[in-house]
Amino acid sequence: MIYLDNAATTLQKPPQVREAVAYALEHLASPGRGGHPAAMEAADVLYRARSAAAQLFDAEPEQVVFTMNATHGLNIAIKSLVHPGDVVLLSGFEHNAVLRPLYALGAKLRICGRRLFDPEDTVAAFAASLTPEVKAVVCTHVSNVFGYQLPVERIAALCRERGVPLIVDASQSAGLLPVSLKGWQAAYVAMPGHKGLYGPQGTGILLCGQVPQPLMEGGTGVLSRQWTMPEELPERAEAGTHNMPGICGLLAGLTYLRQEDGRTRRSREEQLTRQLCRGLASMDHVRVFTGSPQANVVSAVLQNLDSETAAQHLAEEGIAVRAGLHCAPLAHESAGTLEGGTVRFSLSAFTTETEIIRTLEVVERLKSFA
Amino acid sequence: MYDCMIAFRTITRAQRGAELLDYSGIPCRLQRLPAALADRGCGYMLALRRESLAGAVSVLRQNHVDFGRLYTVENGVHREVFL
Numbered sequence: 001m002i003y004l005d006n007a008a009t010t011l012q013k014p015p016q017v018r019e020a021v022a023y024a025l026e027h028l029a030s031p032g033r034g035g036h037p038a039a040m041e042a043a044d045v046l047y048r049a050r051s052a053a054a055q056l057f058d059a060e061p062e063q064v065v066f067t068m069n070a071t072h073g074l075n076i077a078i079k080s081l082v083h084p085g086d087v088v089l090l091s092g093f094e095h096n097a098v099l100r101p102l103y104a105l106g107a108k109l110r111i112c113g114r115r116l117f118d119p120e121d122t123v124a125a126f127a128a129s130l131t132p133e134v135k136a137v138v139c140t141h142v143s144n145v146f147g148y149q150l151p152v153e154r155i156a157a158l159c160r161e162r163g164v165p166l167i168v169d170a171s172q173s174a175g176l177l178p179v180s181l182k183g184w185q186a187a188y189v190a191m192p193g194h195k196g197l198y199g200p201q202g203t204g205i206l207l208c209g210q211v212p213q214p215l216m217e218g219g220t221g222v223l224s225r226q227w228t229m230p231e232e233l234p235e236r237a238e239a240g241t242h243n244m245p246g247i248c249g250l251l252a253g254l255t256y257l258r259q260e261d262g263r264t265r266r267s268r269e270e271q272l273t274r275q276l277c278r279g280l281a282s283m284d285h286v287r288v289f290t291g292s293p294q295a296n297v298v299s300a301v302l303q304n305l306d307s308e309t310a311a312q313h314l315a316e317e318g319i320a321v322r323a324g325l326h327c328a329p330l331a332h333e334s335a336g337t338l339e340g341g342t343v344r345f346s347l348s349a350f351t352t353e354t355e356i357i358r359t360l361e362v363v364e365r366l367k368s369f370a
Numbered sequence: 371m372y373d374c375m376i377a378f379r380t381i382t383r384a385q386r387g388a389e390l391l392d393y394s395g396i397p398c399r400l401q402r403l404p405a406a407l408a409d410r411g412c413g414y415m416l417a418l419r420r421e422s423l424a425g426a427v428s429v430l431r432q433n434h435v436d437f438g439r440l441y442t443v444e445n446g447v448h449r450e451v452f453l
Contacts, residue, residue: 034402035401040400043381043385044385047382047385047386047389051389060386061382061385061386061389062383062386220380221381221412222379222380222412222413223379223410223411223413224410224411225409225411230380232379232380232382232383233382235380
């Protein structure tokens with residue numbers, strides 16, 4: 001199989017991730033719940049995973065909260081900062097993991113920056129819309145549909161200037177692009193463990209620039225006579241037993257990223273992404289969404305096939321892609337693709353040039369289908 | 371033989387403390403807080419040598435790592451100390 005659905009989950013992992021998960025299943029008990037060796041080793045692995053993430057994302061270990069996925073982290077962040085009726089500013093490329101919690105809270109949404117691959121327009125739109133009544137800003141770092149890299153650093157600077165807390169959705173960028181909690185001075189940065197960090201599904205990280213409100217209350221292994229959650233991070237946001245097989249695997253993914261030369265890996269993925277975009281753009285029956293800056297995610301529309309049918313043909317040829325709306329109808333509305341959706345190709349560190357060439361050959365052949 | 375201890379409210383604080391002490395060359399061991407000292411329920415501590423205590427406290431304060439009470443341990447008896 002040629003796997004080009006990495007924006008959903010990186011299915012191909014470094015082998016040490018699988019080994020770490022298996023090790024945890026056999027050796028790691030509940031961290032912070034006992035003084036015996038299996039509990040203490042679990043606590044040590046948990047802390048090493050926090051430290052590894054803190055180092056990669058320019059944070060302190062205590063600011064690293066483990067979550068189930070990015071959606072979980074975004075829910076904690078949004079529900080800590082936003083109250084019913086609050087005005088919240090967001091980009092035109094946000095995922096339902098942002099939209100649905102805000103809608104459920106009854107927030108007033110102000111959407112800005114809807115032009116693809118136009119960072120100057122995005123910054124200007126945020127600057128114009130960031131008025132005093134805005135209580136929080138939520139911005140994705142990279143569109144999960146189109147790969148557009150939003151100018152988060154400049155949006156963060158605007159938020160700092162105006163004293164408005166910023167939540168960054170780093171679901172598609174973490175592990176690929178530099179992410180800095182301290183540099184951005186964001187209130188929160190949420191990310192999954194199972195995409196660019198190469199960890200298992202069921203893992204995620206919330207970097208906390210502020211102390212959040214707990215989304216769940218429960219056991220923390222400390223201060224057990226208190227009726228309330230601890231005030232301290234990360235325990236405040238981590239009720240219940242940790243997903244140790246997942247976190248142990250995530251630590252292996254983070255270690256893999258630290259051992260690899262990030263710049264070389266990024267440059268290789270950029271080169272393959274450009275090759276894919278050029279190839280798709282050269283086909284008469286394909287409209288490809290490409291521009292700069294673009295991460296390792298590419299969307300396309302085939303003029304002769306709807307997105308689901310095109311993805312089905314690709315799957316029959318052994319190529320895994322994702323079709324439809326990608327849980328991001330707002331992004332499709334911004335790009336004018338809400339009706340039919342797109343076919344999305346997303347790369348990883350394990351994608352090869354041979355796979356890109358083969359994919360282009362198959363898409364070319366789809367021209368003959370009606 | 372560790373004969374002193376620093377209590378922490380959370381395990382992560384204790385782990386951060388242990389990491390910093392390790393960087394500073396101060397040996398210590400992460401352990402559960404004895405039940406008699408855990409007045410708010412379960413907790414964690416770093417056990418260390420008495421001669422390291424002042425240096426350890428200084429490292430923790432310099433790095434803004436909050437800690438709880440300090441104790442000496444002699445014949446199984448804990449005595450709070452102040453620095």
